[in-house]
Amino acid sequence: MKPKALVYSKLPEEVLEYVREHCETSSFDAPDNTPGSPFTEALKDAEGLLGAGLKVDAAFLDRAPQLKIVSNISVGYDNLIIPEISRRGIMATNTPGVLNDTVADTIFGLLVATARRMPELDRYVRNGQWKDSRDDVQFGLDVHHKTLGIIGLGGIGEKIVQRARFGFDMDIIYHNRSRNPKLEEQYGAVYRTLDELLVEADFVCLMTPLTPETRGMIGEREFKLMKKSAIFINGSRGATVDEEALIEALHSGTIWAAGLDVYVQEPLPDNHPLLSLDNAVLLPHIGSATRETRLEMAWTAARNLVAGLEGKTPPNLIQA
Numbered sequence: 001m002k003p004k005a006l007v008y009s010k011l012p013e014e015v016l017e018y019v020r021e022h023c024e025t026s027s028f029d030a031p032d033n034t035p036g037s038p039f040t041e042a043l044k045d046a047e048g049l050l051g052a053g054l055k056v057d058a059a060f061l062d063r064a065p066q067l068k069i070v071s072n073i074s075v076g077y078d079n080l081i082i083p084e085i086s087r088r089g090i091m092a093t094n095t096p097g098v099l100n101d102t103v104a105d106t107i108f109g110l111l112v113a114t115a116r117r118m119p120e121l122d123r124y125v126r127n128g129q130w131k132d133s134r135d136d137v138q139f140g141l142d143v144h145h146k147t148l149g150i151i152g153l154g155g156i157g158e159k160i161v162q163r164a165r166f167g168f169d170m171d172i173i174y175h176n177r178s179r180n181p182k183l184e185e186q187y188g189a190v191y192r193t194l195d196e197l198l199v200e201a202d203f204v205c206l207m208t209p210l211t212p213e214t215r216g217m218i219g220e221r222e223f224k225l226m227k228k229s230a231i232f233i234n235g236s237r238g239a240t241v242d243e244e245a246l247i248e249a250l251h252s253g254t255i256w257a258a259g260l261d262v263y264v265q266e267p268l269p270d271n272h273p274l275l276s277l278d279n280a281v282l283l284p285h286i287g288s289a290t291r292e293t294r295l296e297m298a299w300t301a302a303r304n305l306v307a308g309l310e311g312k313t314p315p316n317l318i319q320a
């Protein structure tokens with residue numbers, strides 16, 4: 001008998017087919033947690049769970065007593081309460097590596113777009129305001145030869161640094177909990193304490209996972225340490241930043257601008273204060289959102305799921 005899998009995100013057809021070959025599969029384009037819904041019913045005997053973003057905590061797990069593996073279609077896994085999942089002997093997996101270049105393209109693109117005010121100037125052209133090309137209202141800030149400070153120099157961070165160092169001649173400083181001599185050598189990256197990095201960097205780029213340690217790690221104090229000309233880029237998770245402090249820093253000119261891909265509440269609500277700030281460039285959490293990479297992530301997650309359900313160690317098992 002095939003194991004029972006519950007798929008709660010829309011998958012490319014060939015990946016869903018692969019899961020169906022190996023598992024008795026119930027699939028949904030989105031989870032519906034209301035009592036008695038087909039999703040909730042399928043959860044009762046699901047052995048494998050595959051999808052992106054669903055909060056898997058004690059209450060959820062109580063409703064899924066047969067679960068053996070939770071396969072996340074993302075590298076970040078702050079939606080999974082790992083101690084609770086492990087305590088029940090359930091495996092959890094994610095999709096590291098396959099998205100590094102794509103996310104780095106997005107985040108570096110966001111950095112350039114913010115420095116050169118591209119979305120704002122796109123609106124300026126469309127609104128018929130473009131009357132004189134020498135107008136200094138169009139000026140932005142240089143990216144090349146500046147200092148990039150990266151907090152969270154891991155898989156994705158490395159690819160951002162590669163673009164910055166070799167594409168834009170930038171100097172690299174970084175802050176992790178531990179030093180990485182290999183990347184220091186490869187990119188001339190120089191280790192800094194968090195405060196030193198905030199003071200020195202022209203671009204502060206946050207790329208850590210969301211953990212109890214990183215939650216709210218950039219707040220009022222940290223924005224005040226940054227240069228007035230600093231550009232803050234967040235590609236990690238919204239909650240690593242105190243969003244109210246960020247809005248105040250952008251509003252008061254404590255920093256020059258911010259480029260954001262992630263927010264405390266996603267999607268951003270209609271009346272969110274960030275929406276009215278011209279010095280904030282806002283993306284809808286699309287770091288890995290290309291057809292090729294999302295397909296690769298779906299394959300990676302599906303292979304993790306099937307391996308776990310076949311009693312093997314999945315390639316991307318998250319260590320508790």
Ligand SMILES: NC(=O)C1=CN([C@@H]2O[C@H](COP(=O)(O)OP(=O)(O)OC[C@H]3O[C@@H](n4cnc5c(N)ncnc54)[C@H](OP(=O)(O)O)[C@@H]3O)[C@@H](O)[C@H]2O)C=CC1
Pocket residue numbers: 075076077096097099103151152153154155156157175176177178179207208209210211213214235236237261262285286287288
């Ligand atoms: N915007 C988007 O669409 C995407 C966002 N992401 C986010 O990016 C995150 C990083 O992904 P990835 O690069 O693959 O992860 P990695 O684990 O490869 O890298 C994370 C880095 O963060 C550092 N880090 C962890 N905790 C801290 C801390 N408390 N202080 C300083 N540095 C810390 C780690 O170094 P050390 O252990 O030495 O501290 C490591 O170098 C994901 O967890 C996810 O939240 C990922 C994909 C897409």
Ligand SMILES: O=CC(=O)O
Pocket residue numbers: 073074075076077099287288
């Ligand atoms: O945010 C996306 C991820 O893969 O993590």
